[in-house]
Amino acid sequence: MLRVSIAKEFDGFALDVTLDAPAGVTAIFGPSGSGKTSVIRAIAGLLACDRAEVSLDGRDLSKLSPHKRGVGYVFQDARLFPHMSVLKNLRYGGVHDEDAVVAVLGLGALLDRFPAALSGGEKQRVALGRALMSAPKVLLLDEPLSALDAPRKAEVLPYLEALRDQTAIPILYVSHDMGEVARLASRIVVLNEGRVVLEGTVEDVLADPAAVPFLGVRDAGAVLTGRVVGHATDGLTKIETGAGALWVPGAVGRAGSTVRVRVPAQDVILSRSAPTDISALNVLPVTIAALERGAGPGVAVALTAGDARLLARVTKRSCDVMGLAVGDQIFAILKATAIAPADVG
């Protein structure tokens, strides 16, 4: 367990953050300027703080210099040495488990190349490999995909998933991208103006109606875990989730594999009766668990669906016209195309 408690006064900005990160991926999410990079730099020992308590499995790291902390750090840009081959770049990080690192990140065919001959995604994979070669006890990933376009991101994400599944160390993952967070992280810490405003499992935080103002209307939305049932000939995939069966676009996952589906709150429509003559494929019976009126025109509606949770965002007007109240049994309608393939993984 990584335990962090840091405080730092900048000119006009106060950072005061306490968080725990167990083995696995903890996402650090928050708007620009909320303090995400500062937290990562403090853990790495690169930011002198007024209070800097950092411990790993009870061992105090705070007094150690950065290179003695056992921390691997990957930045937004790969920062490879241009005059060194991929193999030399990797070995610059250390010489631990070279074969395993090369295998998990799929670097075998790239070892003799130089950084100028790599795509952005390949460079980030090498940067991850270099961090892993030092046998880190903690991995700090600061927006490692944000400089990549969508196809490159999609190419690197499976490697990050494999890395997550094969390492048993805390990985802190800074990201602006809720799709990435929902796919990779098991825990999330949400920062706002230098403070932790939400913390917990991804399932709990993303299904929490009180989270909507902090995550933003576009990013709020529950995550369902499900099993791929199969792929239909018309290009849809059926996923069995705790909330019921869902059809999502594209050939997603292998039959039998476990996937996560992010259902954006703004893409959920509520109905008192089960609609029949509509094009939407996913109609789930749900119960209203909570209603949270926002400052603007919206209401966040927390729903239980089977043994899962969903979040919907509707207007206050709709909420009042429908007379929605906690305990009501209604239907949630999810348009299959609203579940973007990148959000399923």
Ligand SMILES: Nc1ncnc2c1ncn2[C@@H]1O[C@H](COP(=O)(O)OP(=O)(O)OP(=O)(O)O)[C@@H](O)[C@H]1O
């Ligand atoms: N060395 C510094 N001196 C003064 N202010 C700083 C310094 N480093 C960071 N800050 C301020 O601290 C705040 C948090 O910055 P930080 O880079 O940690 O945020 P962030 O959440 O990572 O942002 P982004 O998503 O844009 O990278 C910002 O207001 C920034 O201007």
